[in-house]
Amino acid sequence: MDSIDEISKKILYLIANFNVKQSEIIEIYKKNDFNITRTLNSETFKNKSAPLQLGNDKILDFDNMIAYLGKNNINVLNISGKFYPKLLKEIFYPPPVLFYKGNQILKSDYLLAIVGTRKCSAYGKDVARYISRQLSKIGITIVSGMASGIDYWAQKAALEEKGSSIGILGCGIDIIYPPENKDLYIQLMNNGSLLTEFFPGTPPLKSNFPARNRIISGMSMGVVVIEAGIKSGALITGEFALNQNREVFAIPGSIFNSESQGCHKLIKNGAKLVENIDDILEEISQYYKNDISCDFQNESPADNFKQNKKIDILVKTLNEKQRIVFDCLGCLPKSIEKIVFETKFKVKDLLQIISELEIKELIKEKKYNAFIRL
């Protein structure tokens, strides 16, 4: 209970018991020259009375909610508070209160968002992990939406690197969505933080996610978009970032991959093309003013995959048949039928060789029935 300060309580009280819209609070806050006391005593709120309704029939009761927050270690930040993300205050409609779990949010000054599709390719996954790891090494906190795909891998990599990460939710903080990312939710709760503007118990409604995306981009110095379809949430985040005057970075992908079209569109519209993290650091230097430890060794993406050398050694150990199959494969997926035609092996022999190469981690079944070199 003590963790919630009076101003936050007052705001929650207004919202919960008087059904004041969050945007209304912000409007009046702006009119009152960003003075929170004057805002909360404003006349406008006096004649409202309907209690706030969440979801279908869940009516929010103020006292219950405060007790619930205390019991579940949910903390609250208000817009006038010291730890409220600085950059988020600048956006058009910042949320007046934020709920959070974990404590990294109080320590993080330099936030960068990584967003992307839920259905990422192997390439997208590698890029997300690479960028996230590199940024974490120099002390940048990764902000993302805790969704599957790119978000998942970026946040996971940041935590693995002992960096910090903030997951912005599109539902109440007590709801794990998507449920399959429970492991990430728990890791973020312990080693990072979870943040949302939605009241506890809010279900993950479709309409919540664009609002969440504005927070992702709003609190970050910039947004890195890794693989986004032409109509995707990640692209919306990118567009929010442009409107909010944040840096937008996009990773180029294959022109055959529809999940890269959004990134390419962003690049065409002026987003910065990212090949390594220097491309990112150049643009955000205005924010961090040498605060960030720059003595790290920048690895190029190619160096990062030192496995390449390992692969060369492995390839030398292959027997003749394995070598033929390995040479037959490339970076584009090739079906078993094509491999049989090109190598003239029998199917049963080919399947053995494929297994052997898979175990050696030289090739991989990219799509079903189609293989690529790793």
Added chain:
Amino acid sequence: MFFELNSFSLIGIEAIAISVEAHISNGLPSFTIVGLPDKAINESRQRVKAAIINSGYNFPMKKIIINLSPADIKKEGALYDLPIAIAILSVSGQIKIKDKDKCCFIGELSLDGNLNPVRGIISMAEEASRIGKKYFFMPYSNAEQASLIKNIKIIPCKSLKDIIQLCLSNENLNSQYFSISRTKIENKCDDLDFCDIRGQLRSKRAIEIAASGMHNLMLIGPPGAGKTMLSKRIISILPKLSLNESIEVTKIYSLHKSNNSNLISQRPFRNPHHTITRISLVGGGIIPRPGEISLAHRGILFLDEFSLFPRTLIEDLRQPLENKDIIISRNNISCKFPCSFMLVVATNPCICGYLGDERKKCTCRTGEIRKYWNSISGPIMDRIDMKVYVPRLEDDDFINSGFTESSNIIMKRVEESREIQKERYENSNINYNAEVSTRTIYSWVDKNNELKKLIPELTKKYNLSARAVASLIKISRTIADLEKSRDIKLSYFMEALQYRINTGLENIINN
């Protein structure tokens, strides 16, 4: 006056001997049937009366009592028309049956005295032969089926008159019996052949292995990839039905109304729609009848669009898959139907059907895909040894795939591997590799140090369950049999690794 005749009643697939007793006495003319008859038997009074009169004999205007003994077993069907008619004619002194203790009678009469076929004839003939009867009088169209049974003389009759004349004449019954030449049993396939299918090399190889070891098989793929086409052709590579198997299958089918005259010479392929009821899938009814799983005995049960089958229905398959038979109990009867079948299921990889497809994008949400796979019963998935993805092929895959083997060539290999299996399991009740217990499975790889080292490694790498490993070894054993190898070589295990899909799916979901 009293007269007694031998006949049979059916309990499930088994026949039991009953006797039809007739008593005739003076009194008000009446005709009563006792001994738990059902409606059809009670109605046989009218048929018998008309048939006797229309055959040119007298229906005695006396008090007639027919008893079906043992009297505490419920009897059903119109199959007692013939024994009742013969009993009445005998008891009223109009005919005399020679060697009546060695004869059995079964048949349904029409009003003009002609005989109509009955169900379950092969079980009855088998029982008759077992209890040492010599002659079996039955409707003509049932004779072909019944003649499969040895040590009993089948005497086919077209009408009541035929039988009466046969009994009255002094001809030897031995010269009348019906026999069928063994060559009639053939494995005919409706022109479905594997050479129709271009490409799909991995799926075809998987089917060959599955058919050899009777492994259950799951085909996963987008719409239009050819899952159904492949499944329908599995029959064409299965070994021919042996005589004993043919009898087993015919026994089940002869209980089924759709078939009461022909001999089943082709392995059954049952393809029930997913709206099927529980009873018609596993069998049941007041008087239990075999369901689809028993009709698929010695053949294939193919469940297309597997994910659409209600979960409870699929769970019902667990025990039959394990036991190879099902016991159906109703309040006064319990019957056992055999159901040793190969389960082949086909399903889409997700709701939209295009997960993992090369050209068309899957539009499902991750949660939906997870939910979709969760809806498929885990224990059943565990019992399916082989899971293969059937992709939609590109145009040049079809052109390039070149020579395709015909079913006959594949069938030869399957037959050879079955021979090897038969030898191996000679003194046990196991028939195929798929039925082997876990302990035996591990003993196969006990001496192979290479494999013993590799398996734990792979278990960790691909996150395999113990049952998955057992399946892999079983498949490797079948591959070894196909290659006529005594030992399971490492390379066979490597190939077996290609027929599992779990990890692939997880990759797609997590990516």
